[in-house]
Amino acid sequence: MSEAELKKFPQHVFGHAFTTLKCESPTYLPWLEKRLKGSGVLILTRRIGDLWELHPSFDIVVNCSGLGSRQLAGDSKIFPVRGQVLRVQAPWVKHFIREGSGLTYIYPGISNVILGGTRQKGDWNLSPDAEISRDIFSRCCALEPSLHGACDIREKVGLRPFRPGLRLQTELLAQDGRRLPVVHHYGHGSGGISVHWGTALEAASLVGECVRALRTPSSKSKL
Missing domain, CATH: 3.30.9.10 (D-Amino Acid Oxidase, subunit A, domain 2)
Structure with missing residues (x-):
């Protein structure tokens, strides 16, 4: 900041001025939802207490439950x-x-x-x-x-x-002979809006790997 600009903040000796943008979630999130619905995505609202409740209705689960992952994923780090x-x-x-x-x-x-x-x-x-x-x-x-x-x-x-390290990884759950691929995508803390597009693309890539594995004839031995 210039000396003239700093005069507005007499309790500070230096500063930075820059131009940026602000993403407002109350407007942005409904826009994202509308975009998904427009592309044919079905949105369901349902309360669950265990990821296994989604099996066998869904072949792959993306876990974006945030603090809920303490229960759903047994993650005490969040x-x-x-x-x-x-x-x-x-x-x-x-x-x-x-x-x-x-x-x-x-x-x-x-x-x-x-x-x-x-x-x-x-x-x-x-x-x-x-x-x-x-x-x-x-x-x-x-x-x-x-x-x-x-x-x-x-x-x-x-x-x-918050989590010491964003969790962005695939986990294969196994129970009573059943298998459920889960892509974990949570722990962004206060930086979610800043990095969400990039981490979402990474999560989508992991989902793609799971889809390809399920479609492979030998997938049962791999998953």
Whole structure:
């Protein structure tokens, strides 16, 4: 950042300015779903407690259950990283602002501005904490004083499915003579939107390998 730009942040001695894009999940995910349905994909909603419940209805399973993989895949390495943010109306805020630690940030969007945040490892609590909200608002106002005039302040809490190392691999489950190929694809943490397209292509490649193996005459001996 230039000296003129840094004058807006007197508590900091250096910074970076750049142009980027922001992907808003509330709009993006419905668009993805519509795209899938348009290509003939059937979407079913169903609660399961075991991956074997999907067999024999499905030959291959892609496990994208996130934190649910603790139960479905027996993976104790995945855990929640609690994030609490504020959604406010402040349409005059047009630029992203993020402090070096990444815990304090201001992200303007189409319909509101996101103020954050927290990164609480192992915390499953989905209820907003009023004290944390006050701290978030105070930190963000220190970066952008005009936020004192923000209105319609709403609290939001989410659990990021974090794992020390994204799990992107094929596992062959076997039970009572049955076999079920499972492609695991979870553990993205807070970086899911950033890397999702690339990891989805990798997962699709693994599914392709499973399909080819099932179609091979000797697949029973291989799987």
